[in-house]
Amino acid sequence: MHAPLALTRTTFALDCPDAAALAEFYGALLGWDVVKGDDDEWVEVHPRGGAAGSHFLAFQQVPHYVAPEWPEGSVPQQAHLDFYVPDLEVATASALAAGARKHAVQPSQSGSFIVFVDPAGHLFCLCRESNLAS
Incomplete structure (x- = not known):
């Protein structure tokens, strides 16, 4: 050990x-x-x-x-950031105002997270805060 x-x-x-x-x-x-x-x-x-x-x-x-391509592409996503927020709608407005854009692919069926792309093409998610431990 x-x-x-x-x-x-x-x-x-x-x-x-x-x-x-x-x-x-x-x-x-x-x-x-x-x-x-x-x-x-x-x-x-x-x-x-x-x-x-x-x-x-x-x-x-x-x-x-070269920016990653997701969900499919020649440059795969190798990592992404998740930010947990108390209000997904407010956080979405802030992200868009800062220069992020929503990704065309939104895999959350429950609406518990939204996939965004930063100005360099990296993916990040805004996630509804839950009771799960981080």
Whole structure:
């Protein structure tokens, strides 16, 4: 058996064609702070007042970025983000105003989540908050 990692924070990084622009989108969508480093090739968004060990999103600028195609296509989706919200209708309006677009494919039969596409083509879902543990 091995010792678990001693984490100081968790970051989920997304490749994209313009890291600064995508960070601005998610910063506006989530109300998080955009944190730029020495250059615009790696930009993070942090929850306001986030503490060490918290979660962050990062955006890494890569040359020749190709957006995933979902549900079928030559560039498969390899990951997506789920954001749980108390009011799906209000959150949908906010996402659209921030620059997201609804995906043409909406697989939820119950309406418990909505699939969106960010400005770089990544998928994310707004999900109705439930009593399930995260």
